[in-house]
Amino acid sequence: MSGEVMLVKGLYTHGVVFSKNHPLTFLGTYEENSQVRIEIDQDGHRLYDDIHQVSNQGKLYAKTIKLKASYKEVAVKVTTKNTTESFVGYVGEVYLGAGQSNMAYALKYDNHFDEILAQENLLKGIKCFSVADSLIENDVIKRPLEPLSDFIKHATWIDSSNPSFSDYSGLLIMLGLLHQKIKDYPIGLIDVSVPGCSIEGFLPIETIENNPTIKSYLEENGFLKYPLSTINDYTVASGIYNEKIAPIIGFPIDQFLWYQGEHHVGTNREYDYYKEALKRLIESYRVLYQQKVPVILIYINQTYYPQDDNYSVSRINLAIQDNQNIEDEIYAIPTYDVIPTWKNSHTKGIENPIHPTNKFYIANRIHQVIHKQSSPVLVTEVRVLTHAIEITFDQRLKQDKGLVEGFTIAGDDHIYQPAEAQLINQNTIILSSRFVDHPVYFTYAFQLDNHSFTLKSTKGMPLPILHSDEDLSRGRYYAYYGYEHFSHLDYFETAFDPLYGTPRIKPLLFLGELHHNRDLKIIKGKHHIQIHYQASAQRDYKERFGVSLDLSKTGFQLMFSSFKKIELKSTFESKDEVAFLGLLFKDVRNQVWLVKPTSHNKVDNEEVYELDLCEISYADLNKETIELSKYNQIKQMELVFEASDNAVIELVSMIHHL
Structure with a gap:
């Protein structure tokens, strides 16, 4: 290692934030067994001046003094017999963010972007450090096979005055902004996330090799092949750890935030693997950092993936939840209850249903947990x-x-x-x-x-x-309706498929439980769907109830302008008249709309309704007497019926016409 003299590239540059809860710590690679002098000044006063020994492997790990958090600059000078490195930093709190693209997703795409940029005074206290991909050959990203002691590329800390600030992790910046509102000192944000990555990329190779559950899963799925390859298909075992985590092991942090899991949605096998891998990742990082750093685990967004079997995303979130341990300062943050948005004036055609643009509520929940304003429900x-x-x-x-x-x-x-x-x-x-x-x-x-x-x-x-069931293949969810006896060309909706990034043709989906009425029971046969409405008591009035239709597993609302009409065929069995009132739904702005049948005919004992989608208007809603408060949970579409006695409704078909 002779001749190389440096602190970790970029980490120790102007604007660095040190943790107020730990001694200022310095990491670097120097000449073996050499000596390094570290001087620390603040307000013109010398606070620290001492000599530190470099190990016989050429590693510097120097703990100095603990300082109070403030906006006062801390001047640092590190010298050897041949070189001098100087920079100015601060003391505050340090958060390390890791995961996939939702952690990395840029601030400039968030719904709150303009609002956040307007808070200039608060943004000044946020310092950002990002570790870029380093090994790129012929446009192919590679990962090192051994842990690095230094970054390959030089990076620097930036603040809101830097043009690239808006390219930084939006979630981390929003979290930093909330921090600045209640704390009078800086916050340092370190982002090591990699879009599309797998969790094994963040695991030290020793953790993988010594854990039979993790190792066998990776070998069975071809993710752990010897000799290890440096080519990055986002699953290189330990590759991200070697490149982005290893060089800063020992630099004290105050929070570790993990926002990852989309890569692993799948079966019960993926649940078992991810639960174990996440547990060992937390354990290994705490051992390596030699500190019990608090951990925040964030649920991934409940959206559709091509390999989904109705529960795939929920399994990953359950694995995240199962790793929560409040006493051990490991917290899981649910995100499923807020409708994600994918598009705004800033996204400019890069919309993707796995990248919500409304993450401020997530930052707020994390902030509340960190500062003990709220806590996960147990x-x-x-x-x-x-x-x-x-x-x-x-x-x-x-x-x-x-x-x-x-x-x-x-x-x-x-x-x-x-x-x-x-x-x-x-x-x-x-x-x-x-x-x-x-x-x-x-x-x-x-x-x-x-x-x-x-x-x-x-x-x-x-x-x-x-x-509570050990079998995570069990639950209650939607079933395909019409798939068996209608062609996709006649019976379809267009939705965004993340696997291909282009519109795909999918069958219509029937969803009977999304907005469940306690008086309803859904019976799904191969060629029919029956809705059994059981009145809890004899009524002298007609009660309205609904069953939901899921027209997009992605979270996108159906673009009605693409269609002309919907034709619904059904049969009714009841002592009293059953009426079909129409189609009720919410748009992306949460406005409730109603489409009434424009025609109703009876053909061969089947009730045939046509709904003209060109006639949708908000004004129609005001003329309707439906108790909308009962349906204010509607997120997609709901067929609304009316009956005063027990009824059986069989949906024969529902076809969209272009």
């Missing part, structure tokens, strides 16, 4: 009763609106039904269903589209995803 007790399940939580709960939705229960047959949930004593939920005599298992929010589930703590933290 289950303290589960009691399986004769005809119900009782779940007690550690905090008082509140339901924002309407019924408590999102719970399902099942008996020993593992057949799940939407549960009727009652909130009692502000912290206990009683679950039951007329279709499950002896419930044993339960789930909460364990499905793809669960944005309507609004049960939260009184401080605004959503309940965690819950699943």
